[in-house]
Amino acid sequence: MADMNKNDQVREKTPFFKKPGVSSVIASLVSILGGLIVGFIVLLLISVCNKDMSVSDSLKGIVTVLGGPFSAGNSGDILFQLGNMLFQATPLIMTGLSVAIAFKTGLFNIGAPGQYLMGAMGALIVSLSIPTTVVPVWIVWILALLAGTLLGVLWGAIPGFFKAKFNVNEVIVCIMTNWIAANVVSWVFNSTKEKFVNYAETKINFINKTSYNGVATPTLGLDKLFNNSYLDISIMIASAIAVILYIVMNKTTFGYELKACGFNKNASKYAGMNEKRNIILSMAIAGGLAACGAALWCLNGSQDFKWNTYLTLPADGFNGIPAALLASNNPIGVIFSAIFLKYIGVGGSNLSAQSSFNEYVSPLIVAVIIYFSGFSKLIKDLIAKSGKKKKPKNVGYGTEDPTPAADNAAEAKTAEGGSEV
Amino acid sequence: MNNEPNKNNNAAENGEPYVIEMRNITKMFPGIIANDNITLQLKRGEIHALLGENGAGKSTLMSVLFGLYQPEYGEIYKNGKKVTINDPNDANDLGIGMVHQHFKLVDVFTVLDNIILGVEPNTLGFLKKKDARRRVLELSESYGLNVDPDALVEDITVGMQQRTEILKMLYRDNEILIFDEPTAVLTPQEIGELMNIIRGLAREGKSILFISHKLNEIMEVADRCTVLRKGKYVGTVNIADTTKEELSNMMVGRNVKFSVDKTPSEPGETVLEVKNLTVKSKLHKKNAVNNVSLNVRRGEIVCIAGIDGNGQSEFVTALTGLEKAESGSAIILKGEDITKKSIRYKNTHGVSHIPEDRHKHGLILDYTLEQNLVLQRYFEPEFQNHKFIKFKNVREYSDRLIEKFDVRSGQGSLTPARAMSGGNQQKAIIARELDRKHDLLIAVQPTRGLDVGAIEFIHEQIVATRDAGAAVLLISLELDEVMSLSDRILVMYEGEITGELDPKETTIQELGLYMSGAKRQNEKGDDTNG
Numbered sequence: 001m002a003d004m005n006k007n008d009q010v011r012e013k014t015p016f017f018k019k020p021g022v023s024s025v026i027a028s029l030v031s032i033l034g035g036l037i038v039g040f041i042v043l044l045l046i047s048v049c050n051k052d053m054s055v056s057d058s059l060k061g062i063v064t065v066l067g068g069p070f071s072a073g074n075s076g077d078i079l080f081q082l083g084n085m086l087f088q089a090t091p092l093i094m095t096g097l098s099v100a101i102a103f104k105t106g107l108f109n110i111g112a113p114g115q116y117l118m119g120a121m122g123a124l125i126v127s128l129s130i131p132t133t134v135v136p137v138w139i140v141w142i143l144a145l146l147a148g149t150l151l152g153v154l155w156g157a158i159p160g161f162f163k164a165k166f167n168v169n170e171v172i173v174c175i176m177t178n179w180i181a182a183n184v185v186s187w188v189f190n191s192t193k194e195k196f197v198n199y200a201e202t203k204i205n206f207i208n209k210t211s212y213n214g215v216a217t218p219t220l221g222l223d224k225l226f227n228n229s230y231l232d233i234s235i236m237i238a239s240a241i242a243v244i245l246y247i248v249m250n251k252t253t254f255g256y257e258l259k260a261c262g263f264n265k266n267a268s269k270y271a272g273m274n275e276k277r278n279i280i281l282s283m284a285i286a287g288g289l290a291a292c293g294a295a296l297w298c299l300n301g302s303q304d305f306k307w308n309t310y311l312t313l314p315a316d317g318f319n320g321i322p323a324a325l326l327a328s329n330n331p332i333g334v335i336f337s338a339i340f341l342k343y344i345g346v347g348g349s350n351l352s353a354q355s356s357f358n359e360y361v362s363p364l365i366v367a368v369i370i371y372f373s374g375f376s377k378l379i380k381d382l383i384a385k386s387g388k389k390k391k392p393k394n395v396g397y398g399t400e401d402p403t404p405a406a407d408n409a410a411e412a413k414t415a416e417g418g419s420e421v
Numbered sequence: 422m423n424n425e426p427n428k429n430n431n432a433a434e435n436g437e438p439y440v441i442e443m444r445n446i447t448k449m450f451p452g453i454i455a456n457d458n459i460t461l462q463l464k465r466g467e468i469h470a471l472l473g474e475n476g477a478g479k480s481t482l483m484s485v486l487f488g489l490y491q492p493e494y495g496e497i498y499k500n501g502k503k504v505t506i507n508d509p510n511d512a513n514d515l516g517i518g519m520v521h522q523h524f525k526l527v528d529v530f531t532v533l534d535n536i537i538l539g540v541e542p543n544t545l546g547f548l549k550k551k552d553a554r555r556r557v558l559e560l561s562e563s564y565g566l567n568v569d570p571d572a573l574v575e576d577i578t579v580g581m582q583q584r585t586e587i588l589k590m591l592y593r594d595n596e597i598l599i600f601d602e603p604t605a606v607l608t609p610q611e612i613g614e615l616m617n618i619i620r621g622l623a624r625e626g627k628s629i630l631f632i633s634h635k636l637n638e639i640m641e642v643a644d645r646c647t648v649l650r651k652g653k654y655v656g657t658v659n660i661a662d663t664t665k666e667e668l669s670n671m672m673v674g675r676n677v678k679f680s681v682d683k684t685p686s687e688p689g690e691t692v693l694e695v696k697n698l699t700v701k702s703k704l705h706k707k708n709a710v711n712n713v714s715l716n717v718r719r720g721e722i723v724c725i726a727g728i729d730g731n732g733q734s735e736f737v738t739a740l741t742g743l744e745k746a747e748s749g750s751a752i753i754l755k756g757e758d759i760t761k762k763s764i765r766y767k768n769t770h771g772v773s774h775i776p777e778d779r780h781k782h783g784l785i786l787d788y789t790l791e792q793n794l795v796l797q798r799y800f801e802p803e804f805q806n807h808k809f810i811k812f813k814n815v816r817e818y819s820d821r822l823i824e825k826f827d828v829r830s831g832q833g834s835l836t837p838a839r840a841m842s843g844g845n846q847q848k849a850i851i852a853r854e855l856d857r858k859h860d861l862l863i864a865v866q867p868t869r870g871l872d873v874g875a876i877e878f879i880h881e882q883i884v885a886t887r888d889a890g891a892a893v894l895l896i897s898l899e900l901d902e903v904m905s906l907s908d909r910i911l912v913m914y915e916g917e918i919t920g921e922l923d924p925k926e927t928t929i930q931e932l933g934l935y936m937s938g939a940k941r942q943n944e945k946g947d948d949t950n951g
Contacts, residue, residue: 252808253799256792263787269743270774270782271796272765 024328027379028337031326035369039065042364046357057355064351065365068343071350076227081346083226086235087300089342091116093238094293095320096327096334097245098156098286103329104249105282106262111159111174112290113317114181115152119291120305120314121185123148123298124207127215128196140215141299148295149288155181156287157280164276170283178317182310189307197307206304216301230303234296238335241289245331258282290317322370328380337373344369438501440465440628441486441517441597446495448481455481456492459654461647463597468619468629470639470660472672473649474844474872479632482649483599486630487519488512518595520586522602526574532585533557533570536592553592560591564621579728580611587618598622599630604638608728609900609933616642634672634872636665637901648672673874683884686908689719692771692860692892693754699747700735702916708747709735711916717861722883722893724907725918726900728936732916733896734777737865740894741774742767743782755860768797771860775850775867777896783850784838791819791834794853826852827878844875851879855886862886865896880906900929914938 016022043058064071069081095112102109127144159173189196189207198206210216217232225231249255261268261278268275293316298305306312323341327333344366351357441463448456456478463469473479484490486497488506497504499515506512512519526535533550536557542549554570561568566584574582583603590598600619604612619642623629633639639646640660648655648671655671669677694716702709710732717723727733739746742764746752752760759767768774776782784793795804795815804811804818819834828848830836838846847867854862864883868876883906887893897903903910903924910922912935919941922932934940 251810253805253810254808256799256810260785260788260796264781264785266781267783267785267796269764270741270776272763272768274763 023380023383024330024333024376026383027376028326028328028333028373030379031372031374031376032340032369034375035365035372036062036066038368038372039365042368043357043361046361050356053356057357061351061355061357061361064354065344065347067350068347069350071347071354073354079225079227080229081350083223083229083231085342085346086226086339087230087232088345089339090234090238091293091297091316092319092323092338092342093235093242093335094296095290095317096323096338097238097242097320097331098289098293099320100324100327100329100331100334101245101249101289102282102286103324104262105258105278106265107160107163107170107279107283107286109156109159109174109283109286109290110171110318110321111156111177111287112320113313114174114178115155115287115290116294116314116317117181117185117309118151118155118287119148119294120298121148121188122151122291123295124196124210124305125188127210127299128208128213130213132214137214140213141217144210144215144299145292145295148298149292152291152294153284153288155291157284160280160283163283164279178313182313186308186310198304203304205306205308207307209301209303210299211301215299217296217299230300232300234300237296238293241292242331242335245289249331290320319370322373325376326370326373328376341366341370437465439463439498440500442498442501443482443486444496444498446482446485446492446497448478448485448490448492454652456485457652457654458495459649459652462657463628463630464645465628466623466626467644468623468631468642470631470633470643470646471649472634472636472639472646472668474634474651474672474874477649477672477872478652479649480601481652483519483601483630483632486512487517487599513593513595516594516596517599518590518593518597519599520583520590520601520603522605524582524586526582526585528575529573531571531573532568532577532581532588535574535585536570536589540593557588557592560588564591564625565618578611580607580614583607583611583615584618587622596626597628597630599632601632602634603631604633604635608937609929610937612638636668636873639668640665650674669873672872675874677873677877679873681880681884681905683906684888686721686887688721688908689890691716691718693717693752693894695740696751696753698736698739698750698752700732700739700744700750700916701747702735707916709916710739713913713916713918715911715918717892717894719860719890719892720887721908722887722895722906723909723911724895724897724903724924725911725913726897726903726932726936727913729898731913731936733913734865735916736913737774737777737863737896741772741863765797768857771858773854773857773859773862775854775862775864777865777869779843779846779850784846786837786839788838789834790823790828790830790836790838790841790849791815793838793849794819794822794834796853797857822849822852822856825856826882828852844871847871847875847879851882855882859886859891862891862893863896864893866898867895868897868899868902876902900932903932904929912936914941 040058040062043061044055047053047055047058047061069078069085072078072081095116098112098115099109123144126147127140130140130143132140155177158177159170162168162173163170196207197204198208200208217234219232222231222233223229249259257268257273258278258281260271260273261275262282265275268278294314297303319341323334323338326337326340348361348363348366351361439462441461443459443461446456446459447454459478459482461471461482471479471482481490485492486506488508488511491507497506504515506515527538530538533554537550537553542553557570560566561570564587566588568581568584568588569577574585577585587598603615607615616638619629619631631639631643643660645657645659646663646668647657648668650672658668658671665679666676696714698710698713699708700710713736715723725733725736735744738744739750740752742762746760750760751758754767754771759770780786785796795818798804799810804814816834822828823833826848829845830841838849841849851867862883867883868879871879880902883893883895895907907924910924910927910932911918912920912922912932914936915938919938920935921942922935931940
């Protein structure tokens with residue numbers, strides 16, 4: 001009887017929750033849940049330690065965070081916050097895509113912050129330099145977007161080039177290019193202060209808004225729809241780019257090649273693909289995406305850009321990493337993960353606005369969720385393993401794919417000898 | 422079929438309990454039962470072979486015995502007493518030692534240092550190497566291992582490295598010695614020595630488990646043999662009472678031909694001409710391939726034989742374009758110099774290549790089978806339209822190849838390559854390379870690590886492509902394969918072709934002498950030097 005069950009269990013079809021797509025979504029949701037639970041524990045501890053607060057405050061607090069913009073109170077504020085959330089999500093979608101595409105091709109693009117800065121610089125300089133009295137505004141807008149994107153393409157191609165030609169780890173070069181970008185941007189704007197810095201409003205640390213030159217992304221009434229928020233059509237552009245990337249990666253020979261190089265550089269070379277070119281290309285695309293996000297942000301026309309940035313890197317650049325992780329590097333998933341991260345962020349700021357929780361608590365909860373998103377791979381593995389009999393010391397495969405090539409796994413393991421046990 | 426081997430009998434015929442008995446072992450992985458109710462009984466002082474195809478569960482079973490896996494069901498007994506083995510340290514405490522296929526030696530240490538590594542004799546932390554050295558020498562002498570304890574491991578031959586591994590087990594007083602495919606890396610002469618050593622060990626009362634899929638070796642050295650097939654126990658037989666054919670029948674489940682059916686070759690025009698090919702070594706100052714010239718004609722299988730590491734791999738990587746050849750080298754395909762052409766150019770102009778390492782070069786393991794089958798063809802009009810992949814055509818093509826070459830997998834075209842067995846991965850590569858239009862097939866160890874059934878199939882396919890008019894350049898380390906498959910043998914030793922032999926007129930022993938460098942054809946040597 002026991003034998004019968006055993007065989008049934010092994011031979012039955014893949015259960016619904018073990019399908020790759022479904023398990024990715026479940027993994028993301030479990031990560032989020034884990035983050036929220038830890039966040040709640042933090043709130044609970046604070047409320048217990050603080051004699052002015054009761055335990056119920058922590059419960060209210062987590063509900064506020066979870067509510068995101070919907071915790072804002074009246075419907076006008078909710079709409080306003082929703083609109084801004086979508087607007088803020090735009091650059092995050094783009095940096096998330098940047099990281100996800102690089103991941104898909106086996107590269108870790110931690111250079112998104114630098115590419116983002118270069119993109120912002122390119123877009124700002126072009127949009128503020130070309131007189132809109134001579135050139136139509138929409139042409140300036142397009143040129144600015146292209147200039148920013150192009151700078152990012154170049155900036156991303158640098159680590160790609162070093163990786164491809166000299167096999168230098170892209171992470172190292174990316175981190176260096178980040179700081180180089182931060183200093184280049186500061187230096188460029190420092191030496192062109194008269195032209196771009198916002199003296200008019202005496203904001204000497206900031207560059208003029210692009211609207212100063214009349215350049216702004218069309219809103220198509222979205223800003224009005226969302227109660228005078230900053231929302232414009234850039235969220236649609238970002239979403240469309242995500243869909244296009246999904247198609248390129250999954251339906252075209254180009255995506256087939258890029259992914260092949262990411263999975264196995266040697267086999268790609270064997271198959272006659274130009275694996276070096278593909279590495280550079282994929283980093284260049286990643287750089288362009290992050291920079292395009294920055295350009296869309298700046299071209300909104302309402303946002304200040306802090307030019308003396310040599311000590312700080314933009315958070316949205318780094319947050320592309322959790323956005324990509326949370327979406328399991330699926331371009332369409334990135335749209336939702338980026339929006340979700342901003343959603344929790346808005347909830348966090350509502351928390352500090354509405355309760356006596358310190359304003360630093362909300363970024364902490366967001367950080368915990370981001371941290372947990374790193375576990376999505378682990379959770380996926382757990383899902384794949386679930387339903388199996390638990391064994392106390394199952395050292396067979398921790399990181400190995402649990403595949404039917406069990407003999408191979410066994411060999412690999414044997415080759416490790418006792419060292420891991 | 423005897424699926425329940427004397428289950429209730431815990432003792433060998435003479436009343437002595439089995440030194441190791443693995444009873445009803447079941448080990449499952451997601452989607453597969455690697456070991457299904459397997460029983461293995463090892464008597465004291467016997468050489469017990471464990472035979473099975475790839476994926477039959479041999480390695481899994483040994484990993485269970487060595488403590489690397491915990492079985493779902495089943496028990497292990499030592500001398501009649503139940504034991505649990507949670508990790509290799511437990512296995513070592515029980516006297517179980519293992520020589521892995523790939524040795525676990527520190528190259529820059531001496532033989533002695535390697536042997537005592539982990540069990541260093543010491544007083545208050547100070548090494549007492551003298552005692553250890555004496556003991557190693559004693560052991561080496563009494564088992565005829567002939568190992569120099571002061572030589573550096575990187576300087577000694579593979580055979581001596583293996584004997585160092587054996588000494589490691591003896592030094593630890595292991596009684597149960599597991600050999601995992603021990604002959605894969607040895608020359609014929611070294612294999613003979615190893616067989617004598619193993620017999621000697623058994624005579625001294627050591628119990629030996631010998632994992633192999635080479636029937637000749639098992640027939641030669643083993644006392645009994647347990648056969649596994651697809652994770653199931655097939656039976657245990659006395660070697661004295663069985664034949665090679667019966668064993669292969671048990672292993673594969675059908676009769677297998679051992680000789681390759683082929684007509685004498687009728688060479689046509691020259692397809693590949695290599696002139697003065699030289700490749701720099703990444704490991705040492707000498708050239709890995711030194712001034713090699715050869716040619717391969719239509720309708721013949723030319724085999725480059727040699728012991729692993731004599732430049733064959735470098736020769737092929739330079740030939741196919743994976744690595745650069747030194748200047749002065751010329752590769753001429755059908756009269757056209759392709760030395761500097763890209764890999765894609767070679768792929769699309771008649772070169773098919775079955776690579777040496779199917780995981781490193783042959784497949785993208787994270788891609789599905791169908792994605793792997795179009796790896797060099799995805800850009801052809803048949804499979805793409807304005808850069809958009811024609812998924813329907815890819816699927817049809819893949820289904821056709823799977824059918825034609827009998828590639829077996831769980832989900833057909835959609836199976837991830839990673840989830841396929843080694844034999845079927847290799848079949849997929851062969852299907853892909855042979856189905857592409859080709860004038861030259863470069864096959865590097867096409868049957869490495871495969872079982873007799875798969876080897877038979879692959880040999881048939883290679884002969885078929887030869888008969889269809891392709892030139893075949895075979896690189897193999899397996900002497901049986903070299904002798905049975907090739908029409909012409911070139912021996913490569915230290916990066917040079919040291920002999921050209923006719924398989925019909927030479928013997929394995931003679932080939933072995935060329936491969937070990939003991940013999941070389943002088944005129945050839947002069948040729949390459951001039």
